[in-house]
Amino acid sequence: MNKIAIPTFAILGHPNEGKSSVVSTLAEDDSVRISPVPGETRKCREYPVTVDTNEIIRFIDTPGFQQPRQTLKWLAEYSGSDQQMISDFIAAHRTTPEFADECELFTPLSDGAGIIFVVDGSRPVRKIDKIEMEILRLTGLPRMAVINIKEKNRAEFFEDWKSEARKHFNTIRVFDAHQATYKERITLLESLKNIDQEWQPQLEEVISAFKNDWQHRIEDTAGILMDLILTAARHTVKKTCNEESQVPALKKQLEEQYKKDISRFEKSAHKNIRKRFKHNIFNYELPPHSIVHEDLFSKKSWRILGLKQWQLAAAGAAGGSAIGVKVDIALAGLSFGVFTAIGGIVGGGSAALGARQAIGAKVKGLPLGRMKIQAGPVKNEQVMYILLDRALIYFSHIINWAHSRRDQPQAKSIELNSQKKGFTSLWDAPLKKLFNHFFRAARKGDWAQIAAIKPRINEFLITSLKDISQLEKPTE
DSSP states (O other): OOOOOOEEEEESSSSSSHHHHHHHHHHHHHHHHSSSSSTTSSEEEEEEETTTEEEEEEEEEEESSOOOOHHHHHHHHSSSSGGGHHHHHHHHHHHOOGGGHHHHHHHHHHTOOEEEEEEETTTTOHHHHHHHHHHHHHOOOEEEEEEESSSTTOOOHHHHHHHHTTTOOOOEEEOOTOOOOOOHHHHHHHHHGGGGGHHHHHHHHHHHHHHHHHHHHHHHHHHHHHHHHHHHTOEEEEESSGGOOOOOOOOHHHHHHHHHHHHHHHHHHHHHHHHHHTTTSSSSOOOOOOOSOOOOTTTTHHHHOOOHHHHHHHHTSSSHHHHHHEEEETTTEEEEEEEEOOOOOOTTTTTTOOOHHHHHOOOOTTTTTTEEOOOOSSHHHHHHHHHHHHHHHHHHHHHTSTTTSSSSSOOOOOOOOOOOOOOOGGGOOHHHHHHHHHHHHHTTTTHHHHHHHHHHHHHHHHHHHHHHTSSSSSOO
């Protein structure tokens, strides 16, 4: 086997067994072409994996075997050097069209690539499978068998596949390319260390680089969450008018604009999380029933995420109480004071007024005065908790959404009285007190206080994100 600087693995197997899906998931590359039509891959294509612009490992998607019986016959009759067998096969068949795919898939092997052989474990072992496995055994190259799961609840063939694979491969892994989590990808890479002792030091460096990169992604995500809170907490929208009669319409207009802005900030944060985890081409969509699709200011959203009854009252009928709308009445540029037109809500665990009381205040202005109407900054800390919950839910989906998946989650029904809870509903009182201080400092633009609290917030968010990344099933 030739010594290569970067660990390289050719993904081989029969057509339509899931080779491209395995490549896409292992390389975290959603640009890999995946098609249900057998034989779509006709040329080898390399997918390098980079960390901090440095390539650390390379996967090669290959065509499937087309002439396995004739190929095995030629290899079995070959009498030359074992080290030259693959190169000699390519040289002998390069101009033979029937062996074009075999020559193509053997090329990376002649260059020293290791082998990852992918089979569909949801079907029975066939004679042709045994032939392909024997071909790869005869190469003498380091090799792993990956039993891919293409159909659920078809485990009756696993033992047959494992028994047969043990005869031909250094190590075996059962791997669902469409459902594999980060932890499962790392476990597969750990298994690759066992295929050849000479490869172990390089693969240990690869695994270490993957783990360090994952840590950096978690840290970056914590930063994205804090930036979202800092931006949303102090956001305001303003307009001026000269007539008191214009105030009700402008209040409603500003409230809607404010809510749209917060939604835009939230979507931008989610997009940044998605990009940080290398979902660049196929835009992952949350399940249709996900709470993240609900209006941020709706009672349903707040109820499902675990808020108590008094917190639901704080949400208000349409969220206006949580936002806070102020009207500044001025004459000739002199302020006559600021009062809350829509408000009355005090967040952070204290008592709250109901929606009717909250919107009951009236605007009293002067006919000749100029009025400045402002929506925001947010009055109720619960809005910030909802933003955090929805971002954490989105994160829980993104980190475990395999890059080979091209479908979308199936629709499910969800009831208003669902017992689902948001992540923050489980936080204890001291932790919520810390976050409330952070929210209020952000709303006021108190950067000294923000700087004092931020390290503790950051540390907790990183720990929470790590814990969420270990969950087997994402929160909806």
